[in-house]
Amino acid sequence: MDRLDMLKVFCAVVEAGAFSRAAERLSMSTSSVTNHVAALEAHFKVRLINRTTRSMSLTEEGRQCHAQALRLLADMGELESSLRDAGGTPAGVLRVDLPSVISRQYVAPALARFTQRYPELELRVTVGDRMIDMVEEGVDVLVRIGELPDSGLVARKLMSTRYVCCVAPAFLQQNGWPESPQSLDQFACLGFLNPRTRMVRPWKFSRDGEDSSHLPPATVRIDHVESMIEAAKAGCGIIQQMSVSLAPALRHGELAPVLTDWQAAGPDIFALYQPARRADAKVKVFVDFLVEIFTL
Structure with missing residues (x-):
């Protein structure tokens, strides 16, 4: 045996x-x-x-x-893949771990294009937001949002995000526009409840090179981003979330941005992989594919 x-x-x-x-x-x-x-x-x-x-x-x-x-x-697996790749076409199993918002809004809708390009690659995708040990869990490419630990991994930046305040257009027609972060106190706002700390995240702002934060009163607090966005689309109040999460609702006009002059920079999005995999063709083509998705 x-x-x-x-x-x-x-x-x-x-x-x-x-x-x-x-x-x-x-x-x-x-x-x-x-x-x-x-x-x-x-x-x-x-x-x-x-x-x-x-x-x-x-x-x-x-x-x-x-x-x-x-x-x-x-x-x-890396040895087998590199020997196959030496013959031309990337092949074998490629294991990828993605945050839920990145998987749902960006990668999953584009996967058909990738699989058609590389039919000999078998893609295995897991979806989660925790930082994992890539070697221990056998993951080839990891995508994460935010500050990166000093892990020794190669990090390729895919996108920058911003913190965007937005609300349903009907809400604006009925209640008017906020003119400053402090004026949010006069409007119905939804607070994001951090799932780990159970504390409401302060809203971040930046104007004329000065960063600030403000925590408007919130009668509704939610620890799930997608649910918060759905509530805002239904007219429940103003929210602040990362642009990467809000992109579809803003693009379709379901939410309208407010306080655009006060938008603060959000966390960056990175593709991570082990230095030893830098020359691995299947890792390279998938990371290049991610870059392509985020530059369209």
Whole structure:
């Protein structure tokens, strides 16, 4: 039994959380999956997984094996990909992790164009907003919004954002326009509730080179950006969010910008990948594709 295959099956079991679910994903029988893991344990002469009829958990040796197996399989995948790419067309599996707003509004609508260009690439996309360990989770390209940790990753800027105040056009007709950040106190406003701190985020402004913040009273506070935008479109009040989230509603006239002379710079959007993957053709073509999306 090939040890690389044993490691692949072992990692699939860890990812799936159960032998039966791993078997389904791998199109194998549960007994075959069990035999692969048992053979790996026999080879290393250690138990990797504690298992009962109801649950399973990794031993300390199992955690070490899983972490190193992921790196080994990633290196093998990179080697296979680079050798294929040397022949011309990028091929193989490309794993990408995207923030929800970037996936929904920008990447997903354009994916058909990418897959038609590179039919030999198999794209696996996960959507989330947490910073992850790319090596441990086997991700090739990561897109994130905001300040970046000192991770040693290559960062390619895709877009700058701005903080935009906006409201439904009907709301303006009925209530008039705010003239300054302080005048927002006289209008119905929606506050964004930070999901982690449960605190309302102050609104950011900039004018004549001076940055400031203001927190208008909010009778409605929401910790979900898309829900806040929908409420604003329905006339619930004025909101401030990043331009990247507001772009479709502004483009379709569902929301109108206000206090445009006071817009502050927002966080930048970056594509991240490991330095060792700089020459990987499949990483390069996808990052170039992201740049293309954000410059259209």
